[in-house]
Amino acid sequence: MAKSPRKQTKAYNNFAEELANSVVNGDPRAAGRVLSLIDDRDPLAKRILKRLYARTGRAHVVGVTGSAGTGKSTLIAALTAELRRRRKTVGILSIDPTSPFSGGALLGDRLRMREHFLDKEVFIRSLATRGNQGGLSSSVYEAAQLLDAMGKEYILIETIGIGQDQLDISRVAHTVVVVVAPESGDEIQGMKAGIMEIADLLVINKTDLAGAEEMFLNLHNAIAEIPILKTCATKNEGVAALVDSIEKNRLLNANHKERKIDLSRSQLLALIRDGLMAKLQRTIGESSVEEWAKKIAERQSDPYTAAEKILANLKL
């Protein structure tokens, strides 16, 4: 414990400054530390990110999302290899706990990714977003900004599945790539609305499997508005064309201020929501929440009335 709040603040500031500088110099160990702070929701993380923010805005953030079994991780590895061939620096963030980038999956998969784990221009990290009530949390914005400040030109974010997470990735990424594969259990009809809502690019991966061509034709008929690409990531087929399309989308984005404002608004609202909930829990106190929860559980009150009363007592 520090002797006084003022001293703690000074030491804190120095430490924040030091970490921020190391991140700007591209130090992966410092970046790893700040990511841990972000993951732990340590208030120090925000201090560091404040300092780094002016350095951000240069990276192109690509969300890669799809169900389990579509080969997202392998595709990200292939994209990374192609971007490296083009002399671009890459950051990879995985929010899929089953991904080899997160330490999940088979040893074989992890071995295939080894070249990237050893490349110092590629920064790979997984994010634990579990336990957070706010969906794809503010920590994803923060992690992306950290990698941006490190100077990574492309940031690839891997998320799983259709639904909540997938929708949220469009609030963080400049370009959203939705990956599907034949035999992955995905049904076009069910996916159509979700894809239309978020995808900038649609990729059919695993074209070596039966049914790929049929899937392409079906998707092509169902979804005319979004470019559809075919890849076989394990054989590196179609990957260069996908990078070209991402590049095209990046240039398109650069001219669209609106998307950048949208992303800023989303992050701002997420931060405000987190801050409000923290503030609220301090203000009304845990014991009051507990009392209400008990009353509700025993049907002496209902959650709607309880929430209204708590909110009414706040001078907002």
Next chain:
Amino acid sequence: MAKSPRKQTKAYNNFAEELANSVVNGDPRAAGRVLSLIDDRDPLAKRILKRLYARTGRAHVVGVTGSAGTGKSTLIAALTAELRRRRKTVGILSIDPTSPFSGGALLGDRLRMREHFLDKEVFIRSLATRGNQGGLSSSVYEAAQLLDAMGKEYILIETIGIGQDQLDISRVAHTVVVVVAPESGDEIQGMKAGIMEIADLLVINKTDLAGAEEMFLNLHNAIAEIPILKTCATKNEGVAALVDSIEKNRLLNANHKERKIDLSRSQLLALIRDGLMAKLQRTIGESSVEEWAKKIAERQSDPYTAAEKILANLKL
């Protein structure tokens, strides 16, 4: 538009009263209407749920979650058939847009579910949770309570995937069933933490596929704390035993007040969060949020400072 707020309130109250009464009488059309109001976040929904809340607390809410391709929907159909054989009433809520219960998936799947769609003691509805920033949203609590008030004894909630949504289901359901299947692309190591965190019961479905027995042994070795069951939903194998296990878990739950308080607390906090955000956006105004978003996008400010300033201006 109503002529005066008072009149609108009276008409509203009458309508709310009428719908609430119809729901208590088990009218599926009225329940469908209220579910639409819940889905649309119409304030009328909360009014109705307030009236209904005293009628809730009797249903047993079962979350059924797992990746795409694990056969969740077919398992839910089989569970429903078994519960109906035991003369229990059932409500099904699907939050998986690719589920046959949501109108996604293949016609064949929907046909297989037809018996349930025609059974008037089974109420089936899908919920669109997309577009909501708060993860598995408060609308799921509300929908479950509605079905509870209708008198459904078992409420089965289908959610997709590992990750955020899966975690959240444990905040709504009394019993969480995690479904895995051989060849579904799920990797035990990656799933272990997620399963341990939320599963009350673990089910290996599709035991007719190769690798099922190996998967069982691996899971059995990795996860000793949670009962593991084997089912083949398409052949109705193991389904009665699963219902027995759910039943056992229900009785266990009935003696555990703590879980009920946990669920009440979660719902209360979700409602407060939604209410606070709505209140906040009214208070600070959209134009102020827009100005900040622009400044942040242009790097004239950073989101952390902006959020702090907005929060500091609120007297909380």
